Amino acid sequence: MTDQDCVFCKIVAGELPSTKVRETERVLAFRDINPKAPTHVMVIPKDHYANVAELSRSDPALAxxxxxxxxxxxxxxxxxxxxxxxxxxxxxxxxxEVFHVHLHVFGGKPLGPMLAV
Known part of the structure; x- marks a missing residue:
């Protein structure tokens, strides 16, 4: 399942470029275009799920x-x-900001506190 207006669905379909770092049958990982750390990689399911709750309830194995x-x-x-x-x-x-569930992987430097309040 895909959403024709979703930027991540377009990346999965090859309609938009990305720097892939890992790919399986159901998962794609690529470098963020505006990295916040030396390692900043987006990990997404290839199928469209709006958020973590939707994915975890629909396909816990994919989560x-x-x-x-x-x-x-x-x-x-x-x-x-x-x-x-x-x-x-x-x-x-x-x-x-993008309503296609995605995980950010950050690393490569001290990341500081979890939330800035």
Whole structure:
């Protein structure tokens, strides 16, 4: 399933460019175009799910595949030993801008506090 207006669906379809770092049958990981850390990779399901809740309720196995892919990205980028952050925004108040579930993998430098309040 896809959403024709979704930027991530367009990346999956090859309609928009990306720098892929990992791909499986159901998951795609690519470098963020505006990185906030030396490692900043987006991990997405190839099928369109609006947010984490929708994905986890519809396909919990795929949610697990996303987590595994994020860990693999951290290993591949060499940030596992020093630590890395996984971020999933779900909904407007959380800061979600693209309504296709995605995980951000950050690493490669000290990341500071979890929330700036």
């Amino acid at each position: 697990g595949e996303l987590l595994a892919a994020a860990a693999d990205v951290a290993d591949d980028d060499g940030v596992s030993e020093d630590g890395w952050r996984l971020l999933a925004n779900s909904g407007r108040n959380a800061g979600q």
